[in-house]
Amino acid sequence: MAEKKKLTVAEMLAAARAGDGGGAADKTAGDAPAAGTPPAAEGASSTPPKPAAPAASGEPIKPATAPGGGRMSVADMLAAARTAKAPGAAPAGEKTASEKAAPAPKPKPAAAAAKPAEPAAPAEPRDTASILGAARKSEKAGPMSKAEAAAKPAAAPPKPTIVVPPMPLKPAYAKPKVVVAKSADEADRRDFAGAMLAVGFLMVAGISGIWTLLTVKFMFPNVLREPPSKFKVGFPDAFPGGQVQEKFKAQFGIWVVNAEYNGQQQIVALKSVCTHLGCTPNWLEAEQKFKCPCHGSGFYKDGINFEGPAPRPLERYAIRLADDGQIEVDKSRTFQEEMGAWTDPGSFIPV
């Protein structure tokens, strides 16, 4: 199709609008009209149609152009204008070429002829801008307000029938080739590719595995700065009755308390963590209670909860008299009152 070099503007626009781009012009004469129809259909469906006279022609694209009373596509407008002045203006050679190459624009004038564009004098010289301007004049530019939209006849546009173009026959070069028997050389190449693929996947798996292991290792710090879980706090006579010793709170997170519990005077190590949400309570000497600053939980001197939301008493750490007579606290074991663990002899030193 050497003639395609001489396409007119209209044809180029039509071709560009068609779904498959410039290819539409390349198609055979049989499917070109169908390829050219979508722009017309789109243009028609964008606005509600006026009661336009159906195009009186028996051509295949009739359904598409029939509702064309609304906004025309650029191709339509150009085609309409060109046909009007074609007899005098267009060179005969180009016209025939365009008809041969893409008949798509040709049927459109039939529909466009029924439009208001027709009264324009055919002899008048017109450029593309004025044609477009004239054709679009009926439409107001810019967005519409709800009121304007409501004022318009809101009839749903009839759906244009879309003619599906028949699939073109595959050219010989695109047809699947008959499988030729594998040569030994090709088989080698395939084995090699498969082996390389396997190596690649193995490497990916290996590296992922190493990363996973490294991530797991990251969870366990190299250095664990933890005070020893067992430590000595002094001799029992350093903790007189009724006293809450606060000096171990900053370093070890405990209070050493000499208080009465269940009628027995005991020295205990209370964990300085609120049983409500884990804040650090303060010992209020004047009020003789532990008080949590976060939600106001309060505990008696022996650790029993009495105010605020804390659901259970403070926890005790294991405590014992070491061989040298000093008190030794072991933070690795805790005793919870609600579990009945405070009767455990490991949780207190009787005084």
Next chain:
Amino acid sequence: MTHGLTDAQFLNTVASFLGPYYIVLALMNGIAALYLWRTGTAKTWFSIRTGDQTFPFTSAIIWLLVAFVFIIMSPLAWSGNGAWMPSMPEAIREAVNRSTGPVVYSVGTVVLLSILFVFRRFFVNPTVAWVIWNLMLLFLGLSMTDRDFYEIVAKPDNVPIVMLVLLLAYFTWLATYRAVINDDRIARGEAPLEALDNEKVLVWPDLVYTELICMIALTAFLIFWAIALPAPLEEPASSVKTPNPSKAPWYFLGLQEMLVYFDPWMAGVVLPSLIVVGLMAIPYIDFNKSGNGYYTINQRKFAYIIFQFGFLVMWITLIVLGTLLRGPNWNFFGPYEFWDAHKVEALDNVNLSQIFWERFLDRPMPMAPSGSPFAVQAGYILLRESLGIILTLGYFIALPPLMALTVFRKYYQRMGLIRFMLMANLMLFMASLPIKMVLRWVFNLKYIIAIPEWFLNF
């Protein structure tokens, strides 16, 4: 913030804020007067006759007079002299301090909001709203000279909360105002205001320009804020020392307040998740199609009340309570009260099982003999907490059908079983917080179900 300042120094600090503050208030009222006068919307309340001339005494003149009062107050406040500065009378401050507490605050807020809602037709009146607005700002200005009030209000952390209260008051008024107008229009059979306003808006330039201006203004405001109120830096964190009081970020203070009444897993996990899930479920639960795209209250009374209760009462007022009125040891402090870390508020909280067994039945709580197997222990625990378990299950299982049969009959018919049950349970969960608060205040009740052995408390 004002630690280490003498009273005179403190008053000087406040004065440098209050002087401009009253000028702004004067300008605000002056502009209002100018607006009323220029638009000719000023109402003539009465006319003064002098001879053959009549002098109309309009609302514009009233607001101009108010502006004059503020203009006079400004230099007085700027003087920094305690005798001259306009301030809240000591007697009122004392009375406010003595009368406030968690109960008065929470119940008072609910009552106040209910009054505002019921008489909304009166309160949305622009004149009334303007009076209230002026009073709010005046209250803030007068209270600023109190050192304890200034401490909590002017703390950089708390400034957003003060702004939030004012902003929320304004926007709630705006929405209610439009809703009242719309309700009147709908009652007359007219279209709501928003339906009239359907003029086209161009993205460019109308919207984009507006957005650009807002963006620049907001950036300028944030820069100003960052310079004027530096972020508070505290001492290095320590795992064994918790600041007193220890407060969550302001937007979580409602949750922190909730934690005072519930177990952590309940107030920290279950209820927050339910808030999110419940908000997401609203479109599927809501069957009322009206009120789409316009303000209205009458057409969606149920939805409006439930939402405003959840938002204004359970979220905003708890944030305000947590930010401004909770002090050391999470005790309640009045707005003019010194934050004393040793304020004694003895609260002996008890569990429902204790009340039931020890006070009501007068016998020791059932306790498994030590060393008994797990099943026996579990049986004793369940027996101990049986009343609480029955009450809780009854609340969540028996109440929804009862609601469907009585109060919410129509809702049940419109919504069907699943949607109704969802709505009812979400509502009951929301109601559980105020119920729990009231029980705590009235009976010192700690937990209805208390099984610390299994970390299960409700």
